[in-house]
Amino acid sequence: MPAWHDGNHQRMIGPNTGIGVFTATRAEYGLLRPVLAAMETSATIRPHLIVAGAHLSSRHGATLAEIEADGRRPAARVPSPMAGDDGLSAAQDMAATLSGCAEAYAALDLDAVLILGDRTEALAAAAAAVPLGLPILHLEGGHRTAGAVDDAIRHAITKLAALHFTAAEPYRRRLLQMGEAPGRVFTVGSTGVDNLTAFGRSTPAEASALTGLDLPPGFLLATFHPETLGALSPARQIEAFLGGLTGVEDRVILITLPNADAGAEAIREAISAFAAVRPGRIRIAESLGARGYVAALTACAAVIGNSSSGMMEAPAAGVPVVNVGDRQAGRLRTPGVIDCPLEAEAIAEAIARALSPAFQSMARSQPALFGDGHAGERIVSILEATDLKGLARKPFVDLDWT
Known part of the structure; x- marks a missing residue:
């Protein structure tokens, strides 16, 4: 794996840095658990859990109960209609999520927002951070899923995000190909492997x-x-x-x-x-x-x-x-x-x-492709050593075509 830091990421963040952690589905929350656990033991980071989507929908299991069973309470709840399962309903849910997230971010006075993956709710949560000048910290960029609209959403969030945490080195290289600065893209492994390690x-x-x-x-x-x-x-x-x-x-x-x-x-x-x-x-x-x-x-x-x-x-x-x-x-x-x-x-x-x-x-007998079970710890270690001020202003790195 590459080095985690470069010269642009050496200043420590201040105490009580507030990072919003957005989740809208059961699977997404499961992948965020290792990051939340590491944040909760950090001396400088305060995670604020922002819960939306299916977590608040009885038709989809009301999985907020799983979050609360872990002893976590949301700092904000962002409901959406979830009245149907067609494209129009998804777009309407995105609009509600964008508006609700913007209100939550402003009320919580955050320093950054952490978003995982590639769902429509995640894109709405990312878009809400942009006009507020909040840096977006994105997990699981660089994948390809050609059979789903998630692919376009994932790449869109990449271009909105200020820092990137990828599951494997080929995914990191793909983000560099998209113009992201090398010092802002880190291969950390998958938090899904963290869960395997933790639970056995x-x-x-x-x-x-x-x-x-x-x-x-x-x-x-x-x-x-x-x-x-x-x-x-x-x-x-x-x-x-x-x-x-x-x-x-x-x-x-x-x-x-x-x-x-x-x-x-x-x-x-x-x-x-x-x-x-x-x-x-x-x-x-x-x-x-x-x-x-x-x-x-x-x-x-x-x-x-x-x-x-x-x-x-x-x-x-x-x-x-x-x-x-x-x-x-x-x-x-x-x-x-x-x-x-x-x-x-x-x-x-x-x-x-x-x-x-x-x-x-x-x-x-196959070797692991996505890390060693310590992705969550690496992500928080990088965040603790990163100055978030001004991070929302992104460079674009052109490829050398010569």
């Missing part, structure tokens, strides 16, 4: 106890989100995905429900109908929480679907992955990830391959 591996019995679900040995963990740039409708997408799972008759399948993306409602309805006629074989979870999800991931026989955790956390845990369709196209991956098209027969064949003893053994 679980047996199926332990995962069952943590999640409250019956998860016998050999169970599969499946997640499918809409391909928001896909040619097929969400209903056709999930039909093909579930068709690939139909042939798995000798194992329990734990299906986690999708995020609040455009088209997610059709996927939720199809999963519910699929499970209703297979009550002894299908388990459904709205949200497992960070600890429960890691327990299920490390205890399962394979991960199936199109979640980013199949590209990052599962390979780090040595768990075979069947990556379906194009949602994650462009991400770094280990040989323990099997890519297959969004077609029922191809999915069934890939699952059989992933469950073979030879492939299971190979997946367990």
Whole structure:
């Protein structure tokens, strides 16, 4: 990994530096937990948790309860209508999030805002910081996900952000290609790997106890989100995905429900109908929480679907992955990830391959791509050694074409 600091980042921040930490989904909060934990032990940084989106929506699990169960209280709540799951509703939710975040940032008198990832809510939260002159600290830039609108959102946040914390060196280089200054881009690893390190591996019995679900040995963990740039409708997408799972008759399948993306409602309805006629074989979870999800991931026989955790956390845990369709196209991956098209027969064949003893053994032996489990500590260490004043004024570094 590269050095964490250069000559532009040597002045220590002052005491009681207020950093807003924005979260709108269960998965996002799980990835922010290691950073929040490190901030909470810092002598100079005061994190202010700003909660929005699905955390405040009963239709999506009201996952604020998971945050509060960790002993954290939000400094601000930013509700949005979340009345539908189409593009217009997403844009309306973005407008509400932008307005609410701007009010929260001003009221909290922040010095910077930390934002993770590439969701529509994250873009709104980033845009709210710009007219207020607040530096944006961005995690997980530089990825490519060609099958989802997230790709454009992620790169847009990169251009708004003042500091960048990437999961791998190729992602850092991509940000440099986008004109970001080398002294502002740091490869720290993935906080998802931090969670694996913190929680450790679980047996199926332990995962069952943590999640409250019956998860016998050999169970599969499946997640499918809409391909928001896909040619097929969400209903056709999930039909093909579930068709690939139909042939798995000798194992329990734990299906986690999708995020609040455009088209997610059709996927939720199809999963519910699929499970209703297979009550002894299908388990459904709205949200497992960070600890429960890691327990299920490390205890399962394979991960199936199109979640980013199949590209990052599962390979780090040595768990075979069947990556379906194009949602994650462009991400770094280990040989323990099997890519297959969004077609029922191809999915069934890939699952059989992933469950073979030879492939299971190979997946367990792959080197980690996304850090050593200390990303959160590195991020906070860098922030403690960075002067945030004036950081919102960004340089643009042109490539040398000679």
